[in-house]
Structures are given as C-alpha cells and as structure tokens.
Amino acid sequence: MTSQDVLFRLARRGDLPSMVRMLADDDLGSQREQYENPLPESYYSAFEQINNDPNHQLIVAERNGEVIGTLHLMFLPSISFQGGLRAQIESVRVDKRFQSQGIGGEMMKWSMERARQRGAHVVQLTTHKTRLDAHRFYERLGFKGTHLGMKLELRQSTEKSL
Amino acid sequence: MTSQDVLFRLARRGDLPSMVRMLADDDLGSQREQYENPLPESYYSAFEQINNDPNHQLIVAERNGEVIGTLHLMFLPSISFQGGLRAQIESVRVDKRFQSQGIGGEMMKWSMERARQRGAHVVQLTTHKTRLDAHRFYERLGFKGTHLGMKLELRQSTEKSL
Numbered sequence: 001m002t003s004q005d006v007l008f009r010l011a012r013r014g015d016l017p018s019m020v021r022m023l024a025d026d027d028l029g030s031q032r033e034q035y036e037n038p039l040p041e042s043y044y045s046a047f048e049q050i051n052n053d054p055n056h057q058l059i060v061a062e063r064n065g066e067v068i069g070t071l072h073l074m075f076l077p078s079i080s081f082q083g084g085l086r087a088q089i090e091s092v093r094v095d096k097r098f099q100s101q102g103i104g105g106e107m108m109k110w111s112m113e114r115a116r117q118r119g120a121h122v123v124q125l126t127t128h129k130t131r132l133d134a135h136r137f138y139e140r141l142g143f144k145g146t147h148l149g150m151k152l153e154l155r156q157s158t159e160k161s162l
Numbered sequence: 163m164t165s166q167d168v169l170f171r172l173a174r175r176g177d178l179p180s181m182v183r184m185l186a187d188d189d190l191g192s193q194r195e196q197y198e199n200p201l202p203e204s205y206y207s208a209f210e211q212i213n214n215d216p217n218h219q220l221i222v223a224e225r226n227g228e229v230i231g232t233l234h235l236m237f238l239p240s241i242s243f244q245g246g247l248r249a250q251i252e253s254v255r256v257d258k259r260f261q262s263q264g265i266g267g268e269m270m271k272w273s274m275e276r277a278r279q280r281g282a283h284v285v286q287l288t289t290h291k292t293r294l295d296a297h298r299f300y301e302r303l304g305f306k307g308t309h310l311g312m313k314l315e316l317r318q319s320t321e322k323s324l
Contacts (some may be wrong), residue, residue, distance in 0.1 A: 023242050032243050035230045039310030055215070073237070074238060077218065079178070080185050080253045081194050083208030084221065088317075091242045123316060126288060126309040138312050147288040147311025148297060152304050154285060155279045156251075 006103055007112045011058035011070065016047055018067035019060065022093035028128060029093075041063050057114070061094070061107045068095040073111045075118060086113035087123045092134075108141055167315075168265055170272045173220035173232065178209055180229035181222065184255035189289060218278070223256070223269045230257040231265050235273045235281060249277035249285045254296075270303055 007049030011019065017035075020043055022031035034040050050056040055076070070091040078086055089111060094104040115123050126149035127134045135145060179197075182205055186195035196202050212218040219257065223231030233254040240248055251273060254267040277281070277285050288311035289296045298306060 020243060031241070034244055040244055042245035043241060044238045044245075046239050046241055046247075050241070053217070053239070055217075056280055058241065058314060072240065072242075076236065076250075076252075077208050077211045077215070078180060078234065078235075078252060079205060079208055079212070079220065080191070082196055083204035083206075083324070084200055085208075088238075090238075090240060094180070098182070102166035112316065116318065119318065121318065122313055124288070124311065124313045126311045129310055135310060135312075141314070143314045144293060145310045145312045147293055147313065148307045149286065149288045149306045149309025149311040150297075150300050151284055151286045151303035151309065152306070154274065154282055156278065156281065156283065 005063055006068070006106060006119050007062045008059060008107055009062065011047075011051075011060045011067075013044070013047060013051075015067045015070075016043055019058070019070045019093075022070055022095055023091060025093075025096060057111075059107065059111055061103055062127075063098070063103075068098045069093065069107050071107060071111060073114060075115070075120060081121060084121045085119050086120070087112075088127045089118035089123060104137065105141060109140075112141075167225055167228070168268060169224045170221060170269055171224065173209075173213075173222045173229075175209060175213075177222050177229045177232075178205055181220070181232045181255075184232055185253060186256055187255075187258060219273075221269065221273055224264055225265075230260045231269050233257065233269060233273060235276065237277070237282060243283060246283045247276075247281050249282035251281070251285060251287045254287075266299065267303060270300075274303075281295070289324070 005117050017039055018031055020035050020039055023029050024035040050058055057073045059073055061069045072090045074088045076086045076088055112123055179201055182195055182197050182201055185191050186197040212220055217236060219235045221233050221235055222229045238248040238250055251258045276287055295324045
C-alpha cells in the first residue's frame with residue numbers, strides 16, 4: 001500500500017478513541033493521556049468545543065476505514081503582520097504501525113494547503129526538543145526552527161472558577 | 163513612577179494605533195508592520211475578529227491614559243492532555259521608553275492569572291531565537307524553553323480563496 005490509499009478528512013466524534021490511542025502511544029503522551037473504554041468525558045467535551053469553532057479543524061488520516069493519523073489545525077487571528085492570519089498545527093500523530101510510509105508528510109501537506117486556501121501567511125508549530133526525528137520531518141516539509149518554544153504549567157486550585 | 167501605577171485591561175479599538183506602534187518598534191517588527199495614520203484597514207478587521215472571539219483577549223497596559231504595553235492572550239481547546247485547555251501568548255511588547263521597569267513582567271503575570279482562572283493547564287509562547295533578553299525575561303517568570311518553534315511561510319496566490 002502507498003500513501004495514496006489514504007484519505008484525509010475532518011474528524012468525527014466516533015474517531016476520538018483512535019485519536020486518543022495515537023496521542024497516548026509515545027513516551028511523552030503516555031504520561032498525559034488516559035486511553036480507556038469509555039474515554040473520559042473531558043475528551044468528548046473538548047471535541048465538541050473544537051468542532052463548533054470555525055477556527056479549529058481536527059484532521060484524521062483514514063485507510064481502509066481505519067483512522068491511522070491525526071493532527072489539530074487551528075487558525076489564529078492576530079494584530080501583528082498587519083492583521084495577518086496564522087495557522088498553527090498541534091498534536092500530530094501517525095499510528096506507529098504505519099510510520100515511515102509518507103503518511104504524516106501527506107497529512108501535513110494536505111493541512112498546509114487548507115491553511116493557504118484560508119489565507120494564512122504562516123504555519124507554526126512547536127515540537128519537543130527531544131523529538132529529533134520530528135525536527136527532521138518538519139524541516140523536510142520546509143519548516144525552519146527559528147524560535148524557542150517555552151511553556152509554563154499552571155497550578156489549578158481544586159475549584160475551577162470562570 | 164512604579165509598575166503599580168500601571169493598569170491592565172482589555173484593549174479597545176482606539177488603542178490600536180498605540181499597539182501597532184509598539185509592534186513595529188523593533189528590528190523584526192519594523193519589517194512586518196505598517197504604522198501610519200490612518201492604519202491600514204487590515205489591522206481593524208483583525209481587531210474586530212479577535213474582539214468577537216471569546217477565546218482571544220488583547221491586553222494593554224495603560225499609564226496616565228497612555229497605552230504602553232500590549233500582548234495577545236489566546237485560549238486553545240485541545241484533545242491532548244485529556245482535552246485540556248491551553249493558553250498561548252503572542253505579540254508581547256512594552257514601549258521602549260518604559261522598558262526595564264517591571265511592566266512587562268506584571269502584564270505577563272496578570273495575563274497568566276487570567277489563564278489560570280479560565281482553567282488552562284499550561285501557558286505557551288514562542289520567541290525568536292535571537293531575542294536572548296526575552297528568553298531570560300520569560301525564564302524569570304518560570305517558563306522553560308523545552309520546545310523548538312518552527313515556522314513555514316505560505317505563499318498566497320494574488321486572489322485569496324475561501
């Protein structure tokens with residue numbers, strides 16, 4: 001099989017277990033996710049929120065009726081760059097059984113074309129410094145690692161407000 | 163004067179010229195922005211779009227009725243981290259005349275508290291690798307530079323579709 005047998009489309013609610021399975025299936029993801037049956041409700045409520053927001057698109061790669069890749073494409077309006085629209089990509093995963101077959105690259109290109117069609121002037125993403133294979137993967141697609149990506153974890157009080 | 167004389171609040175349409183002036187006022191920004199009177203319409207249409215989206219907040223710092231700082235706080239729903247909400251900060255600027263007085267740090271802390279109240283589990287940002295002062299500024303606030311930030315510029319055809 002080749003990557004040409006793969007279909008890219010917007011995710012549906014029923015794709016969520018496959019998507020979470022892929023998010024959970026690596027060193028960093030396994031510490032963050034809770035892949036179980038049924039999935040924790042928080043995944044479904046996030047899905048609904050994302051799905052109802054025209055600035056967010058969850059993308060999946062499907063082959064033979066099976067979801068084997070996913071990414072989250074978002075559009076960020078901005079004042080900077082003369083009010084230019086940015087695209088951002090997060091949570092890129094390809095099922096481990098089907099990696100190194102070009103599927104991730106095709107999924108990225110398909111999503112980048114969606115971003116271009118929408119009028120975004122840039123696509124941005126961050127990737128953990130330890131994911132060296134990912135750096136090379138994105139560089140092959142034309143991305144340049146010009147920025148430092150910084151994060152700060154927020155402590156939530158037990159009672160969430162707002 | 164101290165940073166205690168500074169008020170932080172959501173930006174209004176009338177703040178836009180001050181905000182663009184600050185965005186334009188550095189080496190990278192001067193190549194991207196068009197600070198003129200009146201401002202190009204694209205800034206105003208981006209402002210309206212951002213202002214109408216509950217997941218976006220443009221913040222300004224005001225002192226004596228003058229806007230002297232700005233940042234863009236956004237909330238990004240996500241499937242990953244069990245459907246966890248992320249906050250992202252972009253376009254952070256303090257007027258050059260008032261830098262190194264703690265205003266940027268206070269503006270960031272004020273915005274991070276808003277993100278915590280909203281329920282975000284993380285605040286993320288990227289900063290150009292050449293902005294070494296910015297790296298130290300964010301590290302002092304508790305940010306860790308764990309990620310590589312990658313960008314790809316999209317070529318737009320003259321006629322924008324969608």
